[in-house]
Amino acid sequence: MIVIDYQNRKPIYEQIVERFQTLIITGAIEPDSQMPSVRSLAVDLSINPNTIQKAYSVLEQEGYIYPVKGRGNFVSGNSELKVKKQEAFFVSLEGLVKKGKELDVKREIFLQKAEEYFKEGSYDRN
Structure with missing residues (x-):
């Protein structure tokens, strides 16, 4: 599920x-399902539990998960998260297009490359 690149x-x-953001947005982890406990995930990944707790805090602040006292963390059913993530993607894309223009990348080449990259992945999910 989670792989760390050292x-x-x-x-x-x-x-x-x-x-986790990707897993939640794509629906691989369903809304209201329980997240792995901090301790068990720390053991699985062989990292400090404080690192997991920090990640869970960020996910909670961003609305991806919510805590239930005494029971753990659960996946939020917030459908706006996908929209926000897509908006952030388009902001990044705008920056890339501007950088491409600075480097004199032609529109046709840019679109051709974008189409190639789009076909390479399994991006046919709307």
Whole structure:
């Protein structure tokens, strides 16, 4: 479910946050289902429980999960999360397009590459 890339410069808790965000947004983890406990996930990943707790705190602040006292953390059913994530993607895409223009990347080449990359993945989910 979660794989840590120790060669990645991104902090471990951010990697965990991003992976869970993707799993929640794509529906791989259903709304109102229980998240793994901090302790069990820490053992599975062989990392400090404080790192998991920090990731869960970020996920809670962003609305991906909610805590239930004495029972653990559960996945939020917030449908706006996907929209927010897509908006952030388009902001990033805008930056890439601007950078491409600065580098004199032609529109046709940009669109061709975008189509190639889109076909490479399994992005046929709407």
